[in-house]
Amino acid sequence: MEHAATPSTPAHGTPPDAAPLRGRFLSFEGIDGAGKTTHIDALEQRWRAAGLDVVRTREPGGTALAERLRELVLHQPMDALTEALLIFAGRRDHLQQVIEPALHRGALVLCDRFTDATFAYQGAGRGFDMATLQQLEQWVQQGRQPDLTLWFDIPPAVAAERLASARQPDRFEAMDQAFFERVNAGYRARQQAEPQRFLRIDANQSVDAVARAVQAELAARGW
Template sequence: MTDSTLATGLNPDAPAGVPGRFVTFEGIDGAGKTSHLDELEKRWRAAGRDVVRTREPGGTPLAESLRELVLHQPMDPLTETLLVFAARRDHLHHVIEPALQRGAWVLCDRFTDATFAYQGGGRGFDLSVLSTLETWVQQGRQPDLTLVFDVDPAIAAQRLSAARSPDRFEAQDRAFFERVRAGYLARMQATPARFAVIDAARTPDEVALQVEAVMAQRGWW
């Protein structure tokens, strides 16, 4: 795949009338997005769609190795940011772009919005540097739709406490997640048409209905 293909996302051999779609799920740790991602994947597969389920950081052997470093090894914010974008570049080249080129529907657990929220908001890293890296690495590629599962950090912390041993991010204090949540809000305000906000404080059934409504509105359900 050439750089021009990555930049444009165009593929003359893609199935006619069946364009690939790129949908991302975002939210602070403990927002509960994973089970709803599972359900959407199941529904789309049952509808006969070619679905690629992936995650960030991760999605390729190299990116998964970088994920382990980012989640578990101490490092400064610049190193952390560079590793996240390196993983993303490999992920785009080897998974996301090829899938979209053949007309697949890509479901990704986190993407660049998480970087602006966690590294930019949470860590306080320079947003202008993040924007430059975003341009270099993605060459214009953005999700068609991003669902942000929004929840108060206090509720998210209660959920996480019963889930598992925390990684470097999950172990952060409430103030960190307040900044992350604000980072997501700022990202949504910059390009609101791409986002749908899900009230993740509600019951799982109520959250599922919100996701269904978003997909139905776009004719993707």
């Protein structure tokens, strides 16, 4: 797991081709080891260089309170309901303190994971009740979803090889391959439910090839 009002754009939908990159919410999803951070870094640098107001953030986390909750979620044992409640509590603070104000002023928000990760990790991976997650999503987000989600899809075995020497694993990174197979299936289900919002990126390629795919897909959507 990585980095930290009246909406100015619709909660769902593809941005119009002619619209400037302002007041938009882009999330990045995928299992640990998919390589999201490299491509978030590149987009952040490119769009800042173009003079755009870019807000870089992450989940769990993004605010002082949410970062404290993140540490508990990643490192303390707890049941799935407690885990989900802490994640959504952090998300509520994150939305109120960072995401909604940024969108309201017309910024471009880049978020390393958002609510799709909760359905993939806590729902599909941990086997927690999806209906409860949907209720929490409705209460906390009140319709707010990313305008576009980049899902970095990679076989769990390949992701595990990448992570093997990267760092000391947190509670989720230390899960077995079967867990990440379920998480990947959870992401796939979210993509199939909202294909207009999701862009699937084949992350089982070289960094340069993935970067080209990201740029091509974003350009095709008018970003």
